[in-house]
Amino acid sequence: MLEPLKNQTFQRVSIIGLGYIGLPTAAMFASRKVTVIGVDINPETIDIINRGEIHIVEPELDIVVRAVVTEGYLKATLKPEPADAFLITVPTPFKEDHQPDLGYIQSACKAIAPVLKKGDLIILESTSPVGATEQVDSWLAKARPDLTFPQVHGETSDIRIAHCPERVLPGHVLRELVQNDRVIGGITPKCSAAAVQLYKMFVEGECFITNARTAEMCKLTENSFRDVNIAFANELSMICDKLDINVWELIRLANRHPRVNILQPGPGVGGHCIAVDPWFIISPNPAESNLMRTAREVNDYKPLWVITKLKKEIASYLTDMSQKKAEDITIVCFGLTFKPNIDDLRESPALEIVEKIAKFHTGPVIAVEPHLHQLPTNLRNLVQLRDADEALSEATIILMLVDHQQFKLVTAEKYDTKILMDLRGIWQKE
Ligand code: SAJ
Numbered sequence: 001m002l003e004p005l006k007n008q009t010f011q012r013v014s015i016i017g018l019g020y021i022g023l024p025t026a027a028m029f030a031s032r033k034v035t036v037i038g039v040d041i042n043p044e045t046i047d048i049i050n051r052g053e054i055h056i057v058e059p060e061l062d063i064v065v066r067a068v069v070t071e072g073y074l075k076a077t078l079k080p081e082p083a084d085a086f087l088i089t090v091p092t093p094f095k096e097d098h099q100p101d102l103g104y105i106q107s108a109c110k111a112i113a114p115v116l117k118k119g120d121l122i123i124l125e126s127t128s129p130v131g132a133t134e135q136v137d138s139w140l141a142k143a144r145p146d147l148t149f150p151q152v153h154g155e156t157s158d159i160r161i162a163h164c165p166e167r168v169l170p171g172h173v174l175r176e177l178v179q180n181d182r183v184i185g186g187i188t189p190k191c192s193a194a195a196v197q198l199y200k201m202f203v204e205g206e207c208f209i210t211n212a213r214t215a216e217m218c219k220l221t222e223n224s225f226r227d228v229n230i231a232f233a234n235e236l237s238m239i240c241d242k243l244d245i246n247v248w249e250l251i252r253l254a255n256r257h258p259r260v261n262i263l264q265p266g267p268g269v270g271g272h273c274i275a276v277d278p279w280f281i282i283s284p285n286p287a288e289s290n291l292m293r294t295a296r297e298v299n300d301y302k303p304l305w306v307i308t309k310l311k312k313e314i315a316s317y318l319t320d321m322s323q324k325k326a327e328d329i330t331i332v333c334f335g336l337t338f339k340p341n342i343d344d345l346r347e348s349p350a351l352e353i354v355e356k357i358a359k360f361h362t363g364p365v366i367a368v369e370p371h372l373h374q375l376p377t378n379l380r381n382l383v384q385l386r387d388a389d390e391a392l393s394e395a396t397i398i399l400m401l402v403d404h405q406q407f408k409l410v411t412a413e414k415y416d417t418k419i420l421m422d423l424r425g426i427w428q429k430e
Pocket of ligand 1: 127167168169170222223226263264265266267268269270271272273274338339340
């Protein structure tokens with residue numbers, strides 16, 4: 001491994017994009033008593049952070065942010081200021097055709113270009129398609145012809161650029177930021193060494209050095225691996241449903257084999273990473289990525305499978321209870337977020353399912369979501385938000401969509417007499 005550079009110091013670090021990754025990263029640097037300038041395009045986000053508060057839910061982040069803002073180590077601003085290192089932590093969504101959208105990265109480059117100076121380090125942390133870090137170099141080089149950049153000038157360049165993908169799990173971000181190993185891909189070895197030196201301010205995990213393209217592909221590979229494995233579990237769940245086998249018991253038993261470790265099925269795959277990143281491999285390599293594409297399709301299909309199964313349950317209930325109509329059926333959905341114990345609704349399969357139910361079902365639809373104070377706007381007039389006990393007492397059909405900790409504590413007598421579709425395998429009827 002390369003030795004870190006001896007003379008590089010980072011007195012001011014700037015984080016561009018104060019979202020789920022950027023804000024915790026800014027807080028970690030600031031907690032090491034480095035001056036951190038957080039930059040975001042949203043004035044409301046800036047105000048919240050400068051008050052020492054946070055705009056996202058992440059355990060313990062509020063405590064750290066309050067402390068570092070009060071002590072003066074973190075401030076948020078709309079306009080970039082000079083710094084010694086810039087970390088770009090902006091979203092990388094995909095477009096209609098699944099091609100990566102680098103628009104936010106390009107805007108971040110445009111914003112920081114005027115304040116760059118000789119010796120600065122730029123790190124792209126956003127999950128990116130292969131080649132994005134070189135693209136950042138090209139954009140910045142074009143914007144600042146007075147400075148030299150590593151793609152063309154190699155180790156003698158004024159500016160250093162590296163890719164260091166974030167790998168933290170929402171809900172465990174502060175711990176994982178410190179403890180996880182990092183993959184660092186500089187455009188040149190000196191770019192990598194500078195990035196290692198920066199991260200070593202708070203990272204206790206190992207920093208592994210590679211080139212920028214391998215680092216980009218490494219992050220995409222990790223999330224695609226997980227997507228393929230969840231697709232296997234989801235496919236099993238649909239087969240087991242047909243064969244009348246309890247998939248949760250099956251997986252528990254199969255996982256007793258020393259070399260088998262099947263993940264958990266669910267209502268689909270959500271979030272801004274696993275449901276998105278595989279496309280960054282698939283879309284530029286369509287002929288070579290059949291398995292990853294199929295996994296995406298299996299996981300994307302799962303919410304529709306849930307709706308089809310629900311419609312069958314409704315039909316069979318109406319056949320059994322001939323005096324009842326669809327309007328008499330109250331459907332209660334437990335959970336809206338994309339995974340347990342967070343407030344994040346991005347790409348949530350649970351949300352997709354509830355939206356679809358609200359569109360076709362003529363009776364009441366109730367959502368129970370302890371992590372939200374109010375429903376997202378598109379559900380507000382269609383769905384009621386209730387607490388668990390109240391909703392359970394009114395339910396005809398229950399869909400367990402997100403295995404929040406609170407839901408695991410619900411006792412069986414509360415749902416025993418209801419029609420239960422448990423997509424997370426946490427509730428067992430007695
Ligand atoms: N899910 C299942 N079954 C499982 C595990 C997950 O259905 O057994 C579903 C979840 O419910 C959720 C989706 O998959 O809808 C994604 O959740 P997740 O916990 O697998 O992942 P994320 O999106 O929260 O975070 C992932 C992590 N990547 C890997 O574990 C390889 C994290 O380390 C990354 O930093 C993050 O993506 C990211 O930012 O890319």
